[in-house]
Amino acid sequence: MVGVVPLGDVGGVAVRIVAANVQAVLGLATDILEPRPLPESAYLADRHQFDASRIVAHMAAWTDLPGHRRIVGLASVDLCVPILRFVFGEAQIGGRFALVSGARLRRNADGGEAPLDRYYERLVKVALHELGHTLEIYHCDTPGCLMQFSPSVQHLDRLDVLFCPRCFFVLRRAVRALVQAPDA
Amino acid sequence: MTGRFKILVIDDELIVRESLVGWLKKGGYHVEGASGGREGLERLEREDYDLIFLDIKMPDVSGMEVLKQVKERYASTMVVMITAYGSVETAVEAMKLGANDYLMKPFEPEQLTLLVEKLQQHKRLLDENLLLKQQIATTAAERYQDIVGISEPMQALFQLIEEVAAVDSPVLIRGETGTGKELVAKAIHARSPRRFGPFVPINCGAFTESLLESELFGHEVGSFTGATKAKKGRLEIAQGGTLFLDEIGEIPMKMQVDLLRVLEERRIHRVGGTRDIPVDFRLISATHRDLSREMERGHFRQDFYFRLNVIEIQVPPLRERREDIPVLAEHFLGKFRRETNKPLEGFDAGALELLCAYDWPGNVRELENAVERAVVLTKGRRLQRDDFAFLFRGGAPSEPHSLKEMERLHIQRVLSLCGGNISRAAKLLEINRTTLHNKIKKYGLRVNG
Numbered sequence: 001m002v003g004v005v006p007l008g009d010v011g012g013v014a015v016r017i018v019a020a021n022v023q024a025v026l027g028l029a030t031d032i033l034e035p036r037p038l039p040e041s042a043y044l045a046d047r048h049q050f051d052a053s054r055i056v057a058h059m060a061a062w063t064d065l066p067g068h069r070r071i072v073g074l075a076s077v078d079l080c081v082p083i084l085r086f087v088f089g090e091a092q093i094g095g096r097f098a099l100v101s102g103a104r105l106r107r108n109a110d111g112g113e114a115p116l117d118r119y120y121e122r123l124v125k126v127a128l129h130e131l132g133h134t135l136e137i138y139h140c141d142t143p144g145c146l147m148q149f150s151p152s153v154q155h156l157d158r159l160d161v162l163f164c165p166r167c168f169f170v171l172r173r174a175v176r177a178l179v180q181a182p183d184a
Numbered sequence: 185m186t187g188r189f190k191i192l193v194i195d196d197e198l199i200v201r202e203s204l205v206g207w208l209k210k211g212g213y214h215v216e217g218a219s220g221g222r223e224g225l226e227r228l229e230r231e232d233y234d235l236i237f238l239d240i241k242m243p244d245v246s247g248m249e250v251l252k253q254v255k256e257r258y259a260s261t262m263v264v265m266i267t268a269y270g271s272v273e274t275a276v277e278a279m280k281l282g283a284n285d286y287l288m289k290p291f292e293p294e295q296l297t298l299l300v301e302k303l304q305q306h307k308r309l310l311d312e313n314l315l316l317k318q319q320i321a322t323t324a325a326e327r328y329q330d331i332v333g334i335s336e337p338m339q340a341l342f343q344l345i346e347e348v349a350a351v352d353s354p355v356l357i358r359g360e361t362g363t364g365k366e367l368v369a370k371a372i373h374a375r376s377p378r379r380f381g382p383f384v385p386i387n388c389g390a391f392t393e394s395l396l397e398s399e400l401f402g403h404e405v406g407s408f409t410g411a412t413k414a415k416k417g418r419l420e421i422a423q424g425g426t427l428f429l430d431e432i433g434e435i436p437m438k439m440q441v442d443l444l445r446v447l448e449e450r451r452i453h454r455v456g457g458t459r460d461i462p463v464d465f466r467l468i469s470a471t472h473r474d475l476s477r478e479m480e481r482g483h484f485r486q487d488f489y490f491r492l493n494v495i496e497i498q499v500p501p502l503r504e505r506r507e508d509i510p511v512l513a514e515h516f517l518g519k520f521r522r523e524t525n526k527p528l529e530g531f532d533a534g535a536l537e538l539l540c541a542y543d544w545p546g547n548v549r550e551l552e553n554a555v556e557r558a559v560v561l562t563k564g565r566r567l568q569r570d571d572f573a574f575l576f577r578g579g580a581p582s583e584p585h586s587l588k589e590m591e592r593l594h595i596q597r598v599l600s601l602c603g604g605n606i607s608r609a610a611k612l613l614e615i616n617r618t619t620l621h622n623k624i625k626k627y628g629l630r631v632n633g
Binding site: 091138 | 197202203204206207209211212290291292294296297
């Protein structure tokens with residue numbers, strides 16, 4: 001139902017942790033798919049970053065994964081979008097594809113390296129947040145909710161691996177609709 | 185919560201536009217994009233937006249030009265300029281032209297979130313402010329409904345209120361006590377361009393000279409014993425709205441000069457202060473006195489009178505519009521029925537006949553008090569002639585009375601109307617308190633209303 005695709009050089013443990021948590025939280029069977037390369041066209045030489053929206057657009061052109069209703073790409077490069085200096089992830093609102101990068105999740109705000117468990121937790125949070133967007137859940141104001149917009153790792157650390165009751169209600173409906181869709 | 189906040193992104197660069205639109209959509213905002221200044225202005229003509237993200241450099245119509253037009257035509261729409269590195273000066277220039285903020289591409293994620301939240305909050309406050317002002321204006325407008333009348337003089341008065349409301353000239357409202365001069369002033373305010381500003385009334389006859397000065401002009405700390413805090417006067421509080429000076433005929437001569445200066449110079453000094461404070465209000469004053477006579481007597485300054493009396497409105501006494509009495513009586517019955525929760529059905533014919541025959545020296549206010557008293561005391565479901573017997577204590581209106589008897593009845597009636605308040609009764613009777621005390625003693629009248 002959900003596919004996790006490593007994009008470029010991504011650690012296998014991170015991929016397995018993300019897949020396990022997505023399956024647990026969303027209640028949808030989640031597969032780890034074969035790694036794929038990052039599209040070179042998404043690289044912005046002047047910013048030394050990858051344009052996340054171009055990567056998602058590249059993923060949207062994949063035609064060989066019809067069995068997966070949602071696909072989340074996992075990368076380790078620094079992501080941005082044209083208007084923002086950086087992003088932790090990107091997604092199509094109500095679409096099939098989402099993207100997460102661990103590049104900015106490895107370090108704390110003071111520049112020190114975050115413990116591995118903290119890093120994995122951040123990765124899971126961003127993956128669930130972006131998958132939330134693919135289920136048409138928007139940014140939320142409720143403190144602690146996974147769908148709050150996180151502009152920094154400190155903020156991300158303050159979130160629970162939980163959706164607030166309102167977002168969870170929308171999530172459950174969306175997941176049910178996904179499962180009940182005729183070609184599921 | 186964010187669904188009603190509408191945003192337009194005007195940027196000729198497709199990737200920037202799409203990126204910003206996409207990010208804002210994740211926030212649940214209603215967002216649209218326009219590929220240039222011209223398309224942006226076309227969209228604005230068709231639809232209202234709360235916020236515009238506007239690129240400074242565009243090939244067809246520049247961001248600065250769009251900003252100018254937005255501020256001219258859609259002043260409440262907020263604008264954030266989008267600028268590239270190196271064009272901050274232009275962005276600052278845009279802020280001077282009314283832009284709310286600017287962002288330099290690419291933005292920090294936190295910067296964009298905080299900015300949109302801040303502007304949303306700003307919009308909420310503006311909306312709340314507007315709502316409160318509208319509520320205040322509506323409250324004032326509802327008071328217009330209290331000026332009830334179907335008679336020709338009242339129809340002419342309503343017409344005059346409409347005409348006078350449109351201009352900003354001072355108005356002098358004349359009429360006997362209880363005719364509803366303050367309601368007329370409120371109705372003018374509620375229909376005037378100043379209706380979103382405050383309506384500030386002050387009864388000039390209710391204060392001593394020094395207190396009136398402090399009430400009107402305010403005071404600075406230490407200006408007199410007990411002035412421990414600076415205080416704004418009514419002239420300052422009325423900023424942008426209407427100042428209603430009731431009982432203007434009671435203003436002492438010295439203060440007439442002070443007010444004349446204010447009206448000419450449009451600035452004040454607080455009591456004990458030296459600072460010039462600009463003031464901006466429309467003046468409406470009212471009096472039951474004949475100010476021409478007061479001028480002849482030397483009690484009222486001619487120059488001040490001409491300043492006040494640019495437009496004069498005469499509110500007719502109730503006895504000159506008797507056809508309004510049944511309508512007014514029904515209006516007050518409805519009001520007190522709601523307040524007392526009594527299931528009263530109305531007036532019987534005899535009661536209305538009696539009310540129409542009475543002269544109502546206290547005018548509409550006396551009628552209102554009479555209906556209230558009858559509503560409170562009646563035992564029946566309809567108000568009857570007997571419920572208003574107190575108006576004609578001593579006999580029916582058609583029964584002849586000697587002049588002395590008429591005076592006794594009239595004084596008793598006014599005392600009752602004023603709830604036994606000697607000062608108010610004396611004022612209403614236009615005699616001094618000593619004379620009233622003498623007459624009470626002479627006729628053996630009851631003072632407790």
